[in-house]
Amino acid sequence: MLEELRIRDLGVITEATLPLGPGLSVVTGETGAGKTMVVTAVGLLLGARSDAGAVRSGAKSATAEAVLKLDAGHPAVARAIDAGAEAEEFDGGAELILARRLGADGRSRAFLGGRAAPVGVLAEIGESLVVVHGQSDQIRLKSATAQREALDKFAGESVAGPLTAYQELYSRWKSSQAELDSLRSAARDRLREAESLEAALAEIDEVDPQAGEDELLKAEAVKLANVEELRIAASTAHQALIAEDFAESGDATTLVDSAKRTLEHVAEHDAELGSAAARLAEVCFLLNDIATELASYQAGLDSEGPERLAEIEDRRAALAKLVRKYAPTIDEVLEWAETARVRYDELQDDSSRIEALDAEVVRAEAELKKQSAAIGKIRAKAAKELSTRVSAELKALAMADATLVINLEPAGQLGPHGADEISFLLRPHSGAPARPLGKGASGGELSRVMLAIEVVLAAVDPVPTFVFDEVDAGVGGRAAVEIGRRLAMLARHVQVLVVTHLPQVAAFADQHITVTKTSVRGADGGTATGFTSSDVRLLDGQERVRELARMLAGQEDSESAQAHAQELLDDAKLLPQRA
Numbered sequence: 001m002l003e004e005l006r007i008r009d010l011g012v013i014t015e016a017t018l019p020l021g022p023g024l025s026v027v028t029g030e031t032g033a034g035k036t037m038v039v040t041a042v043g044l045l046l047g048a049r050s051d052a053g054a055v056r057s058g059a060k061s062a063t064a065e066a067v068l069k070l071d072a073g074h075p076a077v078a079r080a081i082d083a084g085a086e087a088e089e090f091d092g093g094a095e096l097i098l099a100r101r102l103g104a105d106g107r108s109r110a111f112l113g114g115r116a117a118p119v120g121v122l123a124e125i126g127e128s129l130v131v132v133h134g135q136s137d138q139i140r141l142k143s144a145t146a147q148r149e150a151l152d153k154f155a156g157e158s159v160a161g162p163l164t165a166y167q168e169l170y171s172r173w174k175s176s177q178a179e180l181d182s183l184r185s186a187a188r189d190r191l192r193e194a195e196s197l198e199a200a201l202a203e204i205d206e207v208d209p210q211a212g213e214d215e216l217l218k219a220e221a222v223k224l225a226n227v228e229e230l231r232i233a234a235s236t237a238h239q240a241l242i243a244e245d246f247a248e249s250g251d252a253t254t255l256v257d258s259a260k261r262t263l264e265h266v267a268e269h270d271a272e273l274g275s276a277a278a279r280l281a282e283v284c285f286l287l288n289d290i291a292t293e294l295a296s297y298q299a300g301l302d303s304e305g306p307e308r309l310a311e312i313e314d315r316r317a318a319l320a321k322l323v324r325k326y327a328p329t330i331d332e333v334l335e336w337a338e339t340a341r342v343r344y345d346e347l348q349d350d351s352s353r354i355e356a357l358d359a360e361v362v363r364a365e366a367e368l369k370k371q372s373a374a375i376g377k378i379r380a381k382a383a384k385e386l387s388t389r390v391s392a393e394l395k396a397l398a399m400a401d402a403t404l405v406i407n408l409e410p411a412g413q414l415g416p417h418g419a420d421e422i423s424f425l426l427r428p429h430s431g432a433p434a435r436p437l438g439k440g441a442s443g444g445e446l447s448r449v450m451l452a453i454e455v456v457l458a459a460v461d462p463v464p465t466f467v468f469d470e471v472d473a474g475v476g477g478r479a480a481v482e483i484g485r486r487l488a489m490l491a492r493h494v495q496v497l498v499v500t501h502l503p504q505v506a507a508f509a510d511q512h513i514t515v516t517k518t519s520v521r522g523a524d525g526g527t528a529t530g531f532t533s534s535d536v537r538l539l540d541g542q543e544r545v546r547e548l549a550r551m552l553a554g555q556e557d558s559e560s561a562q563a564h565a566q567e568l569l570d571d572a573k574l575l576p577q578r579a
Contacts, residue, residue, distance in 0.1 A: 001495040002130070002465050003095075004067040007536075009059035010102075011037035012517060016536030023510030024491035027499045028547060035499045035515050039132060039469040042066070042497075044100040046130055047123025050108035065099040068129065070464075076125045083121045085113025098122060130465040133450045141424060141453060142437055148422045150453075151406065153460050155382035159375060163417070166371045170416055173364035180357040194347040197340050200326065204337045207318050214319050214330040221312045234298040241291040253287050256280055365414070372419040379420055380408055386456065393452035393486065398479030399445065401429035404453070424453075447471040448483070455486050458493040465495040472502045480504035484572065503551040507568040512539045514547050544569065 005018040012034040018027075029035045040054060041064035055062040070077055070093060077087050077094045087094040099111040100122065110119045141147050152159050183190075243251035250258075260280035267274030319330055327333045383406035390404040405425040413419070425434035426449055437449065451471050472483050484505040490496050491510070500506055516535050539547055548565035550556035 001069060002066055002497070003069045005038070005041060006063075006065040007037065007041045008063045009056040010041055010054055010062040010064060011056060013037050013515070013536065014056065016515075018513055018536060019511070019538055020495070020497065021511055022491075022495055024488055024496045024498065024508055025511040025513060026506045026509040027497070027513045027515060028501065028506050028551060029515035030517055031501075034517065036469060038497070038515075039467060039499055040064075042130060042132055042467050044102065045098045045122060046126035046132065047110075047119045050100075050102045050106065052102070052104055052106040055102055055104045060104055062102045063099065064102075065097065068096045068098065070094050070096060070129075076128055079121075079125055080113050083112055083117050084115045085117065086115065087113055098126070129463070130467060131454075131463045132467045133447050133454075133469065133471065141450070144421070144423060147406075147424045148417060148420075150457055151379060151383055151386065151422055152417075154386050154457060155378055156460060159378045159382065162371060162375050162378065166368065166375060166418065167416060169364060169368055169371065170414065173361065173368060173414075176357050176360050176364065180354065180361055183354050183357070190347050194344060197344040197347070201337060201340055201344065204322060204326070204333065207322055209319055209322060209330045209333060211331055211334060214316070214323070217312050217316050217319070221316065231298060234294045238291055238294040238298065241287050241294070253284065253291065256284050256287060260284060368414050369419070372414060375418045376408060376420050379418075379422070383408060383422075389456045390449075390452045393455055394449065396479075396482040397448045397452060397486065398475040398482075399428070399448060402445075402449070403427040403434075404449070405434040407434075447473070448475075451483070451486060451490070455490050458490050462494050465497065466490065468496070468498045470499060470501070472500055472505050476502065476504075481571075484508040488572070501551065503548045503565065503568055506548060506551065507565075507572040512544050512547065513537070514539055514543075 001022060002020045005020060006016070007013050007018075008015045018025075018038065027035050027038050037054075040048075044050065044064045045066050068076075072089055072092055072094045074094070077096060080087055080096055085096065087096050089095075096113055097111075100119075101109045101111070108119065110117050110122045112121060112125070141150055152163065239251070241252045243254070260277050263273050263277035263280065267277050322333050323329065327336045387404050387406045391402070394400075394402040394404065403426075405427055407421075407423045407425060409421045409423075411419045411421045424437050426437055427434040428445070437446070447468060448471060451468065454466060468487070471487070472480055475483065480502045481504045484502070484507060487496055487498055487505065488508040498505065498509075506512060514537055516537070537543075545562050545565045546556040548568060549558060549561035552564055552568075553561040555561050
């Protein structure tokens with residue numbers, strides 16, 4: 001709730017602090033004293049458009065500041081902290097400060113929790129905390145969305161459960177419908193994609209590449225391209241190991257064997273030479289193995305002629321074509337093909353998926369229509385009751401023939417909240433057409449309509465603070481008493497701040513604030529060079545009696561006026577109990 005409101009250099013108010021509390025607070029004062037600046041200040045704190053003309057004459061800027069006390073878990077506190085604000089915690093609650101500075105040059109700055117913030121953030125936070133009903137303000141329930149939400153909250157659990165089930169099914173229905181539409185609209189593209197994948201996979205399957213095959217063929221091609229050089233090298237090495245022409249120089253195998261035999265003859269005389277002879281025997285075996293391998297290698301070269309090289313080059317060309325079209329290497333081509341087969345299978349399954357989705361969408365739509373019809377019946381019943389209650393309130397608010405009409409019309413299509421178009425209309429008197437709220441009614445009448453609605457909704461849809469400006473315009477007598485009583489009823493559930501000129505309304509206040517105007521003449525004795533300022537005070541006891549007497553008869557010192565004022569206060573203590 002609003003705990004305190006501070007105003008400086010706004011309109012005729014030089015500086016004022018309004019200590020507010022729970023229940024009903026009223027602001028009274030002479031015409032032109034600056035009562036409406038209280039509502040203007042609250043509007044600025046809620047993100048209203050700034051007007052440099054509201055800055056007090058001669059001042060550089062005007063400031064409005066509010067101290068809010070909220071539950072620590074209130075969404076507004078979390079949003080403020082997200083915006084960088086500081087919220088002071090106390091006894092399970094939190095204190096949040098909103099401020100707005102308006103320059104005489106028209107520039108405006110907003111502050112939240114001691115930090116600069118966009119004006120839009122103030123509006124976002126204030127929307128869930130304070131509702132202002134002024135002569136020219138936008139009303140809270142003007143939009144169709146807000147009216148539907150208000151009706152559903154009034155209906156309570158009777159509509160909440162069915163609506164939750166409906167919304168869950170609606171979400172699944174929309175998801176299935178979106179997938180179905182996507183499949184159908186993209187059918188041609190998907191067909192082209194399937195044909196392209198089919199051709200690509202057929203080409204890859206025809207070549208039938210193997211993992212690592214490109215590198216193996218490359219190595220073999222290099223070998224065959226140098227076959228003559230390799231044959232000479234192998235032959236030369238083989239001759240060096242085992243000579244076939246019995247040359248006098250001897251081959252490596254013969255020389256090593258000769259050395260081994262020589263050492264073996266004397267090995268019994270020296271163990272070291274015996275060890276050397278044994279190692280030379282191992283070398284003989286190794287040289288013979290190498291010689292055998294070289295002979296086999298040379299024979300293989302003779303069998304792999306130009307025909308094999310031509311085969312390899314043809315195969316490499318086929319693999320290179322796949323690499324150019326699908327991936328940098330044959331291994332990656334195989335990976336691409338594996339992924340493409342999965343995608344191809346998905347595309348082939350489109351027809352069965354479309355059939356399944358189509359059936360699912362039809363079933364869900366039929367069930368949604370059934371559920372939306374049931375929700376519509378619940379809403380119609382709640383609308384009738386809400387209309388009756390609000391219309392009864394209007395009769396007590398000097399609008400005896402006025403009726404709140406709540407229309408429910410088929411929307412023509414299913415929506416996320418059902419298939420109902422909900423509109424709140426006002427019929428000012430019998431025989432007159434019902435018109436949308438905000439049209440065809442004066443500011444005072446509209447304020448009373450909104451008061452009646454808020455009184456009925458307060459128990460199920462409470463906003464922490466309500467501000468009413470001139471809700472009692474154009475009424476008096478018994479109707480004024482009823483307005484005061486209903487404001488007091490509303491204040492049982494929420495905090496209410498009212499700017500009023502009626503003593504019958506002010507008598508119901510829990511806190512009575514008065515705005516008094518002081519005019520100071522200039523040095524020339526005129527008003528052109530002087531100034532006007534207002535003072536704001538919280539009244540108690542006898543001060544309230546004197547203010548009510550002034551409002552009743554313009555004679556705050558009159559004993560009879562004061563007696564009448566005291567009678568109003570005494571009656572106000574009892575009247576709310578009769579509601």
